[in-house]
Amino acid sequence: MSDSRRLRIAVQKSGRLSKDSIELLKAIGIKLNIRDRLLIAHSTNEDIDLLRVRDDDIPGLVMDGVVDMGFIGENELEEKMLERAAAGKPAEYEVLRRMDYGGCRLSIAVPNEMAYDGVNTLQNKKVATTYPYLLERYFKEQNVNAKAVMLTGSVEVAPRAGVADAICDLVSTGATLEANGLVEKDVIFRSKAVLIKRAGDFTDEKAQLIDRLVPRIDGVMQAKE
Numbered sequence: 001m002s003d004s005r006r007l008r009i010a011v012q013k014s015g016r017l018s019k020d021s022i023e024l025l026k027a028i029g030i031k032l033n034i035r036d037r038l039l040i041a042h043s044t045n046e047d048i049d050l051l052r053v054r055d056d057d058i059p060g061l062v063m064d065g066v067v068d069m070g071f072i073g074e075n076e077l078e079e080k081m082l083e084r085a086a087a088g089k090p091a092e093y094e095v096l097r098r099m100d101y102g103g104c105r106l107s108i109a110v111p112n113e114m115a116y117d118g119v120n121t122l123q124n125k126k127v128a129t130t131y132p133y134l135l136e137r138y139f140k141e142q143n144v145n146a147k148a149v150m151l152t153g154s155v156e157v158a159p160r161a162g163v164a165d166a167i168c169d170l171v172s173t174g175a176t177l178e179a180n181g182l183v184e185k186d187v188i189f190r191s192k193a194v195l196i197k198r199a200g201d202f203t204d205e206k207a208q209l210i211d212r213l214v215p216r217i218d219g220v221m222q223a224k225e
């Protein structure tokens, strides 16, 4: 099973960040034996184990020190950090590198027919989102009294379903918004994937391994530019 002497890295099991994260690890010379159904994948040439989980779990695994590092979207990381800080749980981490993949924005979008004149238009309205902490922080900064309604999926159908007046969701091409009769209005957060490291001490072996890996990541990213 897992061995605490080995560096543990959390990656999304299957989703938008999985392929790029695994390809990066392979590109920096880590040989991986990934079997689809298994939570853990062991490297055959480095003292590294991968933990393959849902992206939602990655910030907490790093902040609780269960894994040493993780690849995660900044949107998810920042949301979980705010959620944990509000609950008085440890929310520390260090960003080692910002990656060149996973780019998206968290935006407020409203139905085509809504007359929208800035975020004040949402005063006393309901906004469906998977990111209530980020959205409420934005409302607070903008002095808008609106309510974030938490939905873990199908956010884009909330206005049509009568669940909310507007939404705040991740956007990359904008095709999903358009298909649902929504218009993007305010970008509240811009995100990319990042590689993060837990707080606290590392053994010399792990610290040296991290010091060897990070420059290789820089090399791979520079070669792509």
Ligand code: PRT
Binding pocket: 012, 013, 014, 015, 016, 017, 053, 054, 055, 056, 072, 073, 074, 075, 076, 102, 103, 104, 169, 170, 171, 172, 173, 174, 175, 176, 177, 191, 192, 193
């Ligand atoms: O199962 P698990 O919980 O691990 O995965 P998930 O479904 O929560 O996440 P996943 O794989 O969808 O996204 C993982 C991360 O990818 C997000 O947290 C973001 O950091 C990043 N990312 C980049 C995106 C997008 N681009 C994106 N377009 N995440 C979601 N989307 C959604 C968007 O909201 C829309 O519904 O993809 C759909 C298509 O977007 P458009 O704008 O191109 O139509």
Ligand code: ZN
Binding pocket: 054, 055, 056
């Ligand atoms: Zn998720």
